[in-house]
Amino acid sequence: MKKQLLLFLFLLTATVSKAQTEYVTKTNIQYYDQATNKSDSYIAERCVLDIYLPKDTKNFATIVWFHGGGITQGSKEIPEYLKNKGYCIVGVNYRLSPNVKAPAYIEDSAAAVAWVYNNIEKYGGDPSLVFLSGHSAGGYLVSMVGLDQKYLAKYDIDSNRIAGLIPFSGQCITHFTVRKERGIPEKQPFVDEYAPLFHVRADAPPLLLITGDREMEMLGRYEENAYMARMMKIAGHKDTRLYELEGYGHNMTEPAFPLLVKEVNRIIELKKKKK
Numbered sequence: 001m002k003k004q005l006l007l008f009l010f011l012l013t014a015t016v017s018k019a020q021t022e023y024v025t026k027t028n029i030q031y032y033d034q035a036t037n038k039s040d041s042y043i044a045e046r047c048v049l050d051i052y053l054p055k056d057t058k059n060f061a062t063i064v065w066f067h068g069g070g071i072t073q074g075s076k077e078i079p080e081y082l083k084n085k086g087y088c089i090v091g092v093n094y095r096l097s098p099n100v101k102a103p104a105y106i107e108d109s110a111a112a113v114a115w116v117y118n119n120i121e122k123y124g125g126d127p128s129l130v131f132l133s134g135h136s137a138g139g140y141l142v143s144m145v146g147l148d149q150k151y152l153a154k155y156d157i158d159s160n161r162i163a164g165l166i167p168f169s170g171q172c173i174t175h176f177t178v179r180k181e182r183g184i185p186e187k188q189p190f191v192d193e194y195a196p197l198f199h200v201r202a203d204a205p206p207l208l209l210i211t212g213d214r215e216m217e218m219l220g221r222y223e224e225n226a227y228m229a230r231m232m233k234i235a236g237h238k239d240t241r242l243y244e245l246e247g248y249g250h251n252m253t254e255p256a257f258p259l260l261v262k263e264v265n266r267i268i269e270l271k272k273k274k275k
Contacts, residue, residue, distance in 0.1 A: 022055040023084065031092075031115035046095050047108055049115070051123070052078045053088035059126040061163070061268055062088040063260070064116055066134030066141045071097050071105055071177040074137070081257040087264070088125050090116055094141070102178045102194050103151075109141040110151035117157050128271065131164045131264055135253050136218075137177070139170020143196035143228075147204055162205040164267045168256050169211045169221055172196045172228040176219075187219065197228055202236030208263045209242045210256045216249035 028048045030037055037044040054060055063082060067074040076091035083089070094108035113132065121127055132142040145151050146165040152158070174195040176186045184190055191197050209229055214222035222244055232240040243259055245252045 021057065021084070021086070023052060024055050025050060025052045025078070029115075031112045042095060042099060043108075046093050047111065048076070048093050049112055050076055050078060050091040051088065052083065052091075053123055053125070054086060056124075057086075058124045059129075060086060060088050060124060061129035061131065061264055062090060062116060062120050062125045063131045063133055063264065064090045064092060064113055066092050066094070066109060066132070066138030068134065068136030068138045069096075071137045071140075071175060079253070079257065081254070082261070085261060088120065088123065097177050097181060101181045102175075106141060106144045106148075106151060106194075107154075110145045110154065113145055113162075114152060114155035114157055117161070118155075128161070129163050129268060130161070131166060131267075132162055133166040133168065133260055134170070135168040135256075136170065136250065137175065139167030140172075140175050140196065141170075142167045143170055143172065143207075144194070144199075146207075147196050147199035147201065148193070149199075160203060160205060163271070164206045164208065164263060165204070166208045166210065166260050166263055168253055168260075169217065169250055170196070170209075170225075171221070172224040189220075197224075197231060200228070200231045200235045200237070202238075204232070204237055206239040206263075206267060207232060207237065207241075208259070209240070210252070210259055211242075211244055212248040212250055212252035213246050214244060216247075218250040221250065 027050045030048055032047050067077050076093040078089045078091045092112040094105045134142045142165055146159055146162050149159045174190045174192055178194045179190055209225040211222045211225050229240050229242040245255050
């Protein structure tokens with residue numbers, strides 16, 4: 001009985017503490033430097049991010065979220081499910097095709113991640129706990145920034161510092177918008193430097209691939225991710241996993257969000273044990 005009472009009091013205290021946490025949102029922060037923004041009006045308008053964070057909190061984890069939309073549409077967002085979980089969420093805009101072509105939107109994504117690494121500590125965040133996630137085109141950008149090391153190296157940031165990569169239904173071959181820009185048909189499989197598959201490596205951050213049902217997904221999206229998972233393992237990567245959400249199509253974010261939270265917490269606990 002005494003143990004049950006103590007457990008009840010612990011859970012009650014944790015619930016009250018969580019409920020009392022306040023969150024603040026800062027919007028439309030430009031993540032390129034002033035000179036770059038002045039040089040290009042589209043960058044100044046489009047290359048902005050929103051940051052949602054727990055107030056008066058230290059050493060929180062940060063999830064950088066990239067929206068979907070085929071790299072041709074969509075806007076930054078703070079997913080509702082991820083709010084009030086104790087994390088900082090960063091919603092990122094990036095330039096869109098056909099206004100720009102590859103690799104501009106990958107470069108934008110890397111610049112946003114670099115901004116997080118260079119600034120999150122002053123907001124109270126732990127720079128060793130920065131996770132990248134996003135849906136569809138956003139998932140593709142997550143994989144490109146996390147696996148092709150040259151994009152973050154431009155900012156003197158080692159992409160292996162990323163705590164975890166969790167793309168939702170992202171393309172693993174060259175993105176169909178990149179192919180369209182080059183005159184390659186949408187249904188013509190293609191792998192080059194703009195394909196996450198091109199950059200499989202053993203020393204990458206933990207990788208959790210999540211897709212919808214293989215029979216309901218866009219084109220061969222599950223199979224792309226299954227091949228990616230297999231090649232990462234063959235390359236010697238020790239922490240690649242793949243989830244297929246049966247019964248859900250390409251718009252599978254709602255059942256995937258709990259898996260994202262679980263993965264973030266798993267990695268946080270692993271890092272605590274290593275300290």
